[in-house]
Amino acid sequence: MKPATAAKKLGVYLEATPAEFQEGVVSRDELNALQAEPPQWLRDLRSNGPHPRPVIAAKLGISISGLARGGITDALTTEQIDAVKTDNPDWLKRERETQAEVRKEEARLKATRTES
Known part of the structure; x- marks a missing residue:
């Protein structure tokens, strides 16, 4: 899926995500992994x-x-x-x-x- 769709599903602001997230394509498995065990950048975005x-x-x-x-x-x-x-x-x-x-x-x- 497009990074914008993945960011929306994760509840984060796309422009604040890392460049590799913004420029890549996110598979369903990758999205599930991000939701199950969010990396530090995702935890920071969600909290701050x-x-x-x-x-x-x-x-x-x-x-x-x-x-x-x-x-x-x-x-x-x-x-x-x-x-x-x-x-x-x-x-x-x-x-x-x-x-x-x-x-x-x-x-x-x-x-x-x-x-x-």
Whole structure:
């Protein structure tokens, strides 16, 4: 598979991976090995970042679209994500409220479907 696909499956930011990972092709066996026993560079990326947008959104408890509305378009490190959480800007509060409403609505719809 392409390095971008492998990075996505590993939950890491492709541009932060080693050059040999970015330039090569990753087989299913290699991907499984990376997931089972991650090398140090992968452990470091997962813990410190920079993180891709889906990971940032999950850590902040908002959607990827919410990140864009909040002006976050680049990868962030764990330290930067923690700073955003600490600052708790108005846009983050709004996006968390929106996400909570979406989850409530999804739960309501799921309950409605199971009753039918």
